[in-house]
Structure formats: structure tokens, C-alpha cells
Amino acid sequence: MPDLNSLSSRGMLHESWTSQVDDYAIVCGWILKGDALLVGDAAGGLNTFEGKSGKDMWKKKEVHEGGLLAMSIHPEGHIFATAGQDGNVKIWKAKEGEQRKIIELGKGWVEHLAWSPDGTLLAVAFLRRVFVFHEDGKEHWHSDEHQSTVSAIAWSSSNELATACYGQVTFFDVVSGQVNQKLKWKGSLISMALSPDGDIVACGSQDNSVHFWRRSTNQDSEMTGYQVKPSQLAFDQAGKVLATGGSEVVTVWSFQGDGPEGTIPGQLFLHTVPISALSFSHHGMLLASGARDGSVYVWFLQNDGNGNPVGGAFMEDFIGTIAWKPDDSALAAVNAKGVINVWDFKLRTKTSSKGFG
Amino acid sequence: MAGKTKIPVTILTGFLGSGKTTLLNRILSDEHGKRIAVIENEYGEVGIDQGLVINADEEVFEMSNGCICCTVRGDLIRVLGNLMKRRDKFDYVLVETTGLADPGPVAQTFFMDDEIRDEFSLDGIVTLVDAAHIDQQLGRSDESSEQIAFADVLILNKVDLVPSDKLDMLEARLRDMNRMARVLRCRQADVSVDTVLNLSAFDLDQVLQRRPTFLEPEYPFEWTGVYKLEQGRYELTLQEGPDPFMSMVAMTDQGFDEEGLIEGAEACVRLYAEPAECLLPGSNIQFGKHVSLQLQSEGHKSFFIEVDRPTNLGLFTQHTAEEFNIQVIELGCIAGGVDKDNDCAISPEKERVWVAQHEHDDEVGSIAIECFGNVDPAKLNTWLGKLLAEKGVDIFRMKGYLSFAEESRRIVFQGVHMLFTSQPDREWGDEVRRNQLVFIGRNLDEASLRSEFDKCLI
Numbered sequence: 001m002p003d004l005n006s007l008s009s010r011g012m013l014h015e016s017w018t019s020q021v022d023d024y025a026i027v028c029g030w031i032l033k034g035d036a037l038l039v040g041d042a043a044g045g046l047n048t049f050e051g052k053s054g055k056d057m058w059k060k061k062e063v064h065e066g067g068l069l070a071m072s073i074h075p076e077g078h079i080f081a082t083a084g085q086d087g088n089v090k091i092w093k094a095k096e097g098e099q100r101k102i103i104e105l106g107k108g109w110v111e112h113l114a115w116s117p118d119g120t121l122l123a124v125a126f127l128r129r130v131f132v133f134h135e136d137g138k139e140h141w142h143s144d145e146h147q148s149t150v151s152a153i154a155w156s157s158s159n160e161l162a163t164a165c166y167g168q169v170t171f172f173d174v175v176s177g178q179v180n181q182k183l184k185w186k187g188s189l190i191s192m193a194l195s196p197d198g199d200i201v202a203c204g205s206q207d208n209s210v211h212f213w214r215r216s217t218n219q220d221s222e223m224t225g226y227q228v229k230p231s232q233l234a235f236d237q238a239g240k241v242l243a244t245g246g247s248e249v250v251t252v253w254s255f256q257g258d259g260p261e262g263t264i265p266g267q268l269f270l271h272t273v274p275i276s277a278l279s280f281s282h283h284g285m286l287l288a289s290g291a292r293d294g295s296v297y298v299w300f301l302q303n304d305g306n307g308n309p310v311g312g313a314f315m316e317d318f319i320g321t322i323a324w325k326p327d328d329s330a331l332a333a334v335n336a337k338g339v340i341n342v343w344d345f346k347l348r349t350k351t352s353s354k355g356f357g
Numbered sequence: 358m359a360g361k362t363k364i365p366v367t368i369l370t371g372f373l374g375s376g377k378t379t380l381l382n383r384i385l386s387d388e389h390g391k392r393i394a395v396i397e398n399e400y401g402e403v404g405i406d407q408g409l410v411i412n413a414d415e416e417v418f419e420m421s422n423g424c425i426c427c428t429v430r431g432d433l434i435r436v437l438g439n440l441m442k443r444r445d446k447f448d449y450v451l452v453e454t455t456g457l458a459d460p461g462p463v464a465q466t467f468f469m470d471d472e473i474r475d476e477f478s479l480d481g482i483v484t485l486v487d488a489a490h491i492d493q494q495l496g497r498s499d500e501s502s503e504q505i506a507f508a509d510v511l512i513l514n515k516v517d518l519v520p521s522d523k524l525d526m527l528e529a530r531l532r533d534m535n536r537m538a539r540v541l542r543c544r545q546a547d548v549s550v551d552t553v554l555n556l557s558a559f560d561l562d563q564v565l566q567r568r569p570t571f572l573e574p575e576y577p578f579e580w581t582g583v584y585k586l587e588q589g590r591y592e593l594t595l596q597e598g599p600d601p602f603m604s605m606v607a608m609t610d611q612g613f614d615e616e617g618l619i620e621g622a623e624a625c626v627r628l629y630a631e632p633a634e635c636l637l638p639g640s641n642i643q644f645g646k647h648v649s650l651q652l653q654s655e656g657h658k659s660f661f662i663e664v665d666r667p668t669n670l671g672l673f674t675q676h677t678a679e680e681f682n683i684q685v686i687e688l689g690c691i692a693g694g695v696d697k698d699n700d701c702a703i704s705p706e707k708e709r710v711w712v713a714q715h716e717h718d719d720e721v722g723s724i725a726i727e728c729f730g731n732v733d734p735a736k737l738n739t740w741l742g743k744l745l746a747e748k749g750v751d752i753f754r755m756k757g758y759l760s761f762a763e764e765s766r767r768i769v770f771q772g773v774h775m776l777f778t779s780q781p782d783r784e785w786g787d788e789v790r791r792n793q794l795v796f797i798g799r800n801l802d803e804a805s806l807r808s809e810f811d812k813c814l815i
Contacts, residue, residue, distance in 0.1 A: 024442045042442035067443055085411075085439075107412065111435070127414070148416045148431065166418050166431060188418035188431050206434070206470070207420040207427065222421075228471040274471070336442070 013298060013311035013343040016330060017054030021047045022061075025334035026320045029073040031080060031094040034326045037342065038094070039334055044068045044084055048097065051325065054342060058097035063090060072113035072122070077326070079135070081122055083110035089124050091137060101137035112150065118158040121174065125150040130163050132174045141174050152191050156198035164189040164203055169213070183213045185220065193233035193242065200255065202242050204230035210244055210253075212260070221261045223253065227274070234278040236285055241266070241305050243287050245275030250289050252305035266305025270297050270312065277333070279322040286310075286345075288331055290319025296333050298345065315341055363478040364441075366450040367554055368463050370504045371485030372494055373456035376514040380485060380546035380553070381453060387550045394447040396436055398455045409447050411436055415455055417462045426749050426774035429466045434473060441476040449554065450477065457500050460484075460507040461753070461774055468776040481556035484508035484538075485546065488527060489518040495530075495719070502721045505531055506753040506797045507773075508538045509556055517544045536723040537756065537795045576622055577604070577629040579713045580677040582685075582705035583611045583618075584670045590688045591662040591703075593642065593672075598681035601653045603674060604633055607662065609644050611671025613707045618671075622711065625673040636660060644670075652681075669706070677710060721753075723797040726810050731762040732792055736813040741777075744809070749775030751801065757794035760785065762815060 023041035031038045031048070036057055039047045044064040048057040064084020073080040079100065083089045087108050091101040105126045112125035121140060124131045128145040130153060148166035156162055159175045166188050171180040188206035195202075201213045208226040210233070213219070223244075230246030242253045242260075250268035253260035268289065277290035285301040294315035301307035318336035324345075325331070332342045371377045385393065394409040413432040420427040433452065440450070454463055460482060467479040484504045487494075494501040505511065511531055516524055528540055541548050595603075606625045612618065633649035638658040642648060652658055662685070664670070674683065687701040737759070745752065756771040759779075770779035792814075796806060 023445075026442060042439075067439070069439060109411075109436075109439075111439075148418070149414065149435065151431075151435070166416065185421065186419065187421040188429070205421075206418060206429065206431070207422065209421075 012346055013296075013313055013331065014346065015313075016052075016342045016344045017049075018342070019047075019049055019054050019056075019340045021045060021334075021338040021340065023338055024320075024336050025338045025340065026068065027071045028321050028332050028334045028340065029071065029080070029323050030325050030332070031073055031077045033077050034330075036094070037323075037332050037340070038071070038073065038080065039340055040068045040071045040082065041338060042067050046082065046092075046097065048094075049340070051330070051342075054340075060097055063099075064088060069109055069111050070113045072115050074115050074135075075117065075119045081113050081115070081124075083113050083124065085109050087126070089113065089122075089133070091122070091135070103133060103137050105131070112153045114153050114155060114161075116155045116158045116161075120158065123153050123155065123161050123174075125153050125163070128165070130161065130172070132161065141177055143170075143172060146170070151189055152203070154192050154194045156194050160198070162192065162194060162201065164192040169201055169203060171215075181215060183215075183220070185211055185222075187211065190229060191231045191233050193235055195235050195239040195242075195255070196237060197239055200235075200239070200242075202233050202235075202244075204233055204244070204246070208246060210242075210246070223260070223265075226251070232275055232278040234280050234287070236280045236287070236301070237282060240285070240303050241301060243278050243280070243289070243301075245278060245289075248273055248275065248291065250275055250278065250287070250299070252287075252301060252307070254303060254305040256303050260305075266301070266307060268297075268299050268307055268309075270309055271295050277319045277322045279324055281324045281328045282326060283328055286324075286328070288322045288324065288333075290315075290322050290333055292318045294319060294335050296322065296331075296341075298331065311343075311345070313341065313343065315339055363476060364444070364448065364450055365480035365555060366452060366467065366477050367480050367556075368460065368482045369451060369453045369485070369553075370458060370460050370463075370482065370507070371456065371512075372487060372490070372501055372504070374490070375456070375485035375487040376512075376546035377453055377456075377485050380512070380514075380548070381451070383546060383548075384451065384550055384553065389550050389554070391449045391554065392447045393449045393451050393554075394440060395451045395453065396433065397453040398458075411440075415458060417459075424775075425461070426465065426776060427469060428462045429469050430462050433463065433466050434470050437473050437477060441472075451554075457498075459500055459503055461503065464507060464773040465776055468773060468778065480554070481509040482507050483510045483512065483553050485512045485514050486531070488513050488515045488524060488542075491531075492527065502534065502719060502799075503753060505534050505538075506721045506723075506799075508535060510552060511535065511538045511540045512546065512548055512553075513540060513542045514546050515544060516542045530719065534719050534721045534723065535797050536725060537754070537797060575713065576626060576711040577713075578606075578622075578625065578673045578675050579711055580672075580674050581611075581618060581622070581707075581709045581711070582672050582674075582678055582683070583613055583707040584672070584685050584703055585667075585706050586662075586664045586670050586685075586687075586703070587667050588664055591664065592686045592688055593660040593662060594682075594684045594686060595650070595652060595658045595660075596682040597656065598652065598676060600676065601651075602635075603650045603652060603676055603681065604629065605642075605648055605650060605675065606646065606673045607642050607644050607648075608671040608673065609668045611669045613669065618707070618709050621671050622673065629673075678705075678708070720799050721797070722801060723795060724801050724803045724806055726757075726794045726796075726807055727791065728811065728814060729789060729791045731760050731790055731815045732813050733815050734761050740809050740813055744806075745772075745775035745777075748798070748801075752796055752798040754797040755795065757792070758782070759792045759794075760790040 023043035027040045037049045044062040046060040064086045066085030070083040089103040108127045114123045122133045131142040132140045146165040152164040169183040189203040191204035210223040226246030232245030234243045248271045252266035271291040273292045279288045287299045297312045299307040315335045322333045398415045416432040418431040633647045759768045766781035769782045
């Protein structure tokens with residue numbers, strides 16, 4: 001059966017356009033329903049490009065003094081938020097790049113931002129607290145101090161927010177302000193991903209491991225053996241598998257059956273240096289991976305976590321982010337030299353090729 | 358990413374009131390042409406308007422395995438992880454720690470985290486010491502002795518507040534704890550920026566140039582004189598000196614060259630370990646025996662040496678010849694009618710001063726090992742692995758260089774607790790192959806370290 005699977009689909013990366021920003025590109029994302037690509041660089045520059053042609057749209061310099069640290073695009077794609085070393089959060093109109101709101105949190109870095117799934121709330125991690133704001137910049141709620149700086153945030157639903165810090169993951173009901181659940185583990189948690197149904201919590205840890213919890217059963221387990229810290233974690237849209245970095249091999253844990261505990265994960269070998277970016281397509285089991293040397297691959301995954309490469313490209317330097325276009329018809333990646341590459345992605349299935357016959 | 362130069366990092370430690378902020382402000386205002394990013398942990402202390410001053414809460418994170426050597430500074434990993442994306446903005450990083458910080462986790466951060474290790478290199482650890490208060494501080498907290506032990510440079514600040522004899526004692530105490538560090542004295546943290554930044558402190562050659570004897574083992578004797586003696590009777594004379602008695606071993610057939618001297622010294626160490634025979638003035642000195650010359654009486658004292666065949670006689674004495682004005686005089690010598698008392702005094706063919714042993718009061722101390730020859734890498738790895746697993750917690754710093762038979766270059770290494778890195782540096786060329794190691798730690802077992810390292814030699 002694996003043979004059939006590997007033959008059943010063929011995809012390709014066709015170079016669409018490439019461009020350049022002035023500094024180390026750290027984040028990118030599609031705005032305006034995929035009509036434009038937004039790129040943020042480390043110096044605090046924001047650059048937008050027409051999705052199809054790559055033509056420059058609007059551009060801003062140094063929107064955060066000291067540099068940009070985080071960006072989150074609203075699920076509707078019409079506004080987005082940025083944060084930086086200046087202690088500020090800014091909300092922007094995607095179309096013109098007009099600054100709609102500025103939220104001043106004080107002295108300190110603002111390192112994480114996340115819009116709630118329904119787009120009504122913006123979560124902001126600032127030092128040891130997490131704040132939740134309305135779209136208009138009004139504060140909705142903030143947490144007490146965590147025991148250390150908040151290292152990751154994620155929404156499990158539109159009114160429940162998860163935070164990770166040293167030693168624990170906390171789930172807050174942002175309507176009542178109550179703590180719904182605390183998951184403790186003595187370790188420095190550096191990244192977090194929630195399964196789409198919100199039941200599985202995965203955290204990368206500084207000691208080169210990934211820790212899982214199942215919220216419904218309180219079961220937890222630790223996956224060790226990574227070569228470097230697994231900062232990159234990505235669930236597919238159906239929550240079947242979790243792809244992780246932490247070495248030059250993409251390790252994919254399958255949640256089918258009793259897994260992933262006691263199972264052998266899928267391993268995707270092609271990169272030769274550690275993974276620096278992972279991103280699942282919006283539909284289906286397509287995973288894009290980027291590495292510190294600028295290599296980018298797209299993989300077609302099976303439910304057991306194994307998979308086959310369907311395309312690859314090289315961008316010469318550290319890949320910061322990879323972003324699938326909302327309809328999965330294109331893929332964008334940015335690197336440390338400020339280079340942006342966009343590829344049209346075509347997936348031909350057996351059915352469609354038969355359609356031509 | 359290969360070939361990218363790493364950004365050097367200096368860690369600045371020292372107790373509250375030792376003058377860290379004064380030094381930091383001095384470094385930032387000095388015209389050294391470097392763009393320095395400062396990560397400080399005590400809020401708002403830097404008074405200079407400087408572009409890249411980042412405040413970070415000192416967040417020390419232990420790992421689930423409970424190993425203290427894996428403990429890192431989470432805030433530094435985050436801050437440096439972001440800073441390395443802005444490499445064009447700075448070319449040096451200075452990390453200031455709070456007064457009570459254990460320097461271990463800060464230093465370990467540069468070994469433990471792969472991204473930080475790839476982009477930054479630990480240039481040196483500078484510890485400021487308040488000369489007026491460090492004596493009490495050392496008694497009171499482990500952190501202060503650890504800050505001393507970890508240092509590459511110890512800046513003895515506020516020396517104007519302490520009398521100079523007390524300063525000497527203090528410096529001796531600090532050197533005992535950390536033989537590898539360079540000690541500077543100053544007031545108001547007024548030291549040259551060159552002595553703090555870009556030390557390449559892990560380059561042992563520099564340390565050796567500054568203090569060539571620092572690697573030498575300590576001996577129970579301070580002085581050796583080798584005398585070329587014909588058959589005959591000789592008088593050993595001593596004047597008033599600092600001690601009412603003095604240990605000595607006289608060795609026949611003593612070599613003059615360094616190798617011979619060290620061989621003799623090693624033999625004497627064993628003899629010194631045996632109980633000494635007390636000798637009153639007027640007695641004969643036996644060869645190859647540990648004797649204690651009794652020098653309680655006032656004025657000039659004489660002992661006698663009988664030589665039955667020509668030999669090179671080595672005298673290994675507890676104090677230097679100068680301190681007692683030690684002289685060897687040939688008896689019955691008739692030298693052309695000139696006053697025999699003076700003219701028959703024999704000058705030593707060779708003199709050698711040794712690093713003297715003394716009491717170590719502090720638990721924290723340093724051990725230096727130097728051996729000629731090549732090391733077996735496999736044996737060394739096995740030994741170091743075992744040593745660091747068992748004693749890693751107590752070994753604060755370790756550095757040195759090694760010679761492997763298969764490698765034309767020296768292997769330099771350095772470590773913090775159980776983490777260490779090694780890499781080849783310059784070619785050996787014609788130089789005699791040798792190995793040097795320095796360990797700084799708490800309650801180290803010197804004898805066992807030496808003998809275990811000896812077993813790693815080929």
C-alpha cells in the first residue's frame with residue numbers, strides 16, 4: 001500500500017516570484033484573502049507584495065523601535081497586529097498599511113501575539129503576563145504574573161487561551177478570567193502547539209524534548225532524543241499528526257490509535273541541517289519544511305507520519321517562516337538575508353490526471 | 358552559516374557594591390570603537406544613553422533531569438536569540454549579572470543552547486571584588502566564592518580603602534582559589550577596557566605569558582642549589598633566618614638541567630613525606646634523607662658534609678638560600694694564601710626556585726597539571742566522561758591544551774561544569790609535545806586528578 005500512496009499524488013513547486021526586503025526577514029503571512037503577502041523584518045520593517053505578481057504594495061520602516069518581534073494576521077486577513085522591543089503592540093489595516101491602534105504596554109519586549117479563532121480578541125504576551133485586547137485596542141482582560149516570562153501562547157477556542165512558561169501550561173477562560181487547567185512539568189517550555197480539537201497540548205522544551213498532554217485524560221508523556229531544541233511544532237488541520245523540528249530530520253508523531261506513545265514516528269530525511277520552519281497546508285496532509293541552510297521541501301504525509309517529498313527549493317540562508325496561501329495554491333518563504341520566494345503549488349492527483357484522459 | 362564569526366560575549370559578575378555599574382558605564386563611555394549590546398539585570402542602572410541596553414529578568418531554568426550543569430538562563434536564550442537577527446547593530450555583548458548570581462548558568466548558556474553556541478562565543482568572565490568586604494562575603498555565601506572561581510579576570514576594586522599588606526593577603530587568597538585568573542587592582546573600577554573585553558581569555562598561552570609558574574606543581578621546598586664537589590669535607594653555614602628550623606634533603610648525583618632538577622624534586626617530595634631527623638648544629642648531614650636543621654641558637658650555625666667521591670650535590674631546602682644566607686665551604690682548602698673563609702665558599706653550579714606549598718583555607722581551589730608527551734584520546738574521553746559525571750557539580754571551570762599523537766595541532770579545550778568544547782588551534786611545529794590542564798572547583802582531589810591524567814598518557 002505505501003507504494004500506491006507514493007504514486008497517488010505528484011506536486012511541484014513552480015517558482016512564481018521572488019523579492020527582497022532590507023533586513024533579516026523573520027515573519028511572513030498572507031493578507032487580504034491571499035491577494036497579498038506581508039513580510040516583517042527584524043529591524044521593524046513591514047513590506048507587502050501583490051500575491052500573484054510580487055509587485056511592491058505599501059512599505060513601512062521601523063514600526064517598532066529596536067526591532068520587530070511578533071506579527072499575527074487576523075483570520076479575516078483585513079487587519080493584523082505587530083509587536084516589538086519598544087513594548088508596543090500596533091494594529092494595522094492590511095490594505096493601506098494604515099496604523100489603526102497603538103497599545104503601549106511599558107518597558108520590555110512584546111514577544112508573542114495571537115488573534116482568537118473568531119477574530120474578536122488579540123492575545124499579547126508581555127513579560128510574565130498575558131493581555132487580551134479587543135480589535136479596537138481596548139483591554140478585555142489580563143492575567144496575573146506567571147512564574148517566568150511567557151514563552152508561547154495559543155487559543156484552544158475563541159474564549160480559552162493557553163500560555164506556556166517555565167514549568168507549566170495554563171488554560172485561561174478569558175471571559176470569566178478563571179484558570180481552567182494547569183499542566184505542570186519541570187522544564188523550560190519554549191514552544192507550544194494545540195491540536196485543532198484543543199485536546200492535545202504539545203510543547204517543545206529547552207532540554208531537547210517534546211512534552212505532550214491530553215487534556216481530557218490528564219495523560220502526559222515526553223518524547224526525547226532530539227538533537228537540538230524542538231522550537232518548531234505543527235499539527236495538521238485534522239489533528240492526525242504533529243510535525244516537529246529539533247534536528248535535520250522532520251519527526252512526525254501520529255495520533256492514530258494509541259499513538260504516539262510507544263510508536264515509531266515518521267521521519268522525513270532530506271534536510272542536512274536543523275529544521276527552522278514547519279507549516280501544514282490548510283487542507284490535506286501537505287507539510288512544508290524549511291531549514292537553517294535555506295532548503296525548503298514539501299512533503300505529502302500519510303496518517304502514520306511517514307511521507308514523500310513532492311518538491312524542493314533552496315534559498316541560501318536560514319528560513320524564518322513558511323506560509324501557505326489560504327487556498328494552498330502557493331507557498332511563501334522568507335530567509336535571514338531578507339529574500340522572499342513564492343512558489344505556485346500544484347498537486348495533481350490520479351483522479352485529476354484521469355480527467356484529462 | 359559556516360565561517361561566520363561568532364560574536365564575543367563578556368560576563369560581568371560581582372557582589373552588590375563591588376562597582377559593576379561604574380565599570381559598565383566606564384566601558385560604554387570609553388572610545389573603544391566597539392558597538393556593545395548590554396544585557397543588564399538590575400533595572401535602570403546604566404546611566405549612559407546607549408542604543409542597545411536590554412533589561413532581562415534573571416530567569417534560571419533547571420531541566421527535568423535535575424542536572425545543575427544543564428541549568429541555563431532562559432532570558433538570555435530568548436534575548437540573544439532575537440539579538441542575533443540584528444547582527445549589524447552590534448559587535449560585542451556584555452552580560453551583567455545580579456550580585457547574588459551563580460555564574461554557572463550564565464556561562465553554561467553559551468554551551469548548552471545550540472543556536473546561541475553557533476552565534477556567540479564566551480570571551481571571558483570578569484568578576485569585580487570589593488576589596489573592603491570580600492573577606493566577609495567569602496565566608497558568608499557560596500555565590501561569592503563561585504564568582505571568584507569562574508573568573509578569567511578578577512578586578513580588586515576599592516583598593517584605596519584597604520591597607521596594602523591586607524591587600525597582598527587578599528590577593529594571595531584569591532589566587533589560591535583561582536590560579537588561572539588575572540588579578541587587577543584599581544579604585545573606582547578604573548581599569549583599561551582592554552583588560553576586560555576581547556580577552557580571548559580561554560587562550561592559555563596568554564595566561565602563561567603573564568605568569569609562567571602558574572602551572573607548576575607546588576613543592577614542600579622553595580630552593581635547590583646544585584654544587585660540584587670533589588672528595589672532601591664541607592661546611593654548610595647558615596645565618597639568622599625566618600624560622601627556628603628548616604627541612605632539607607641533600608641528594609648526590611643531582612642533574613643540572615631542568616629535567617634532572619624536576620626528577621630530583623619529585624624524588625625529594627617522597628623523602629619530604631617521611632618524618633624528618635632533627636639535626637643540631639655541628640652534626641653531619643646524611644644524603645637522601647629528610648632532615649630538619651635545628652636553628653634555634655643565635656648567630657652563625659654550621660653543619661658538615663662528608664663527600665667520599667666527586668659528585669654533584671643537590672640541596673633541596675625548605676626556604677631559599679637567601680633567607681638564611683646558606684653557604685657551602687670547602688674545609689682545609691688552601692687557596693693561594695687568600696683568606697680561606699671567604700674564598701673557599703663554593704658557588705652553586707645551578708640554582709632553582711620552586712613554587713612553595715602553603716595551606717589552602719578555602720574549599721574552592723585550583724589545580725594545574727602539566728605533562729610532556731601525548732595523550733590517548735580514547736582514554737582521556739573515558740576519564741573525563743567519568744570525572745565530569747561524578748564531579749561535574751564541583752568542577753567550575755576547566756581549561757587547557759592537549760597533544761594527540763595523530764594531530765599536528767594543539768587541541769585547546771575549555772569547560773564549565775560538565776560541559777566542554779575542544780578544537781584544534783595552532784601547529785605544534787618543532788615544539789616539544791606537552792599537555793596543560795587547569796581545574797578550578799570545590800574540594801578537588803589533586804592527587805587523584807594527577808594520577809588519573811597520568812594514566813591517559815601514551
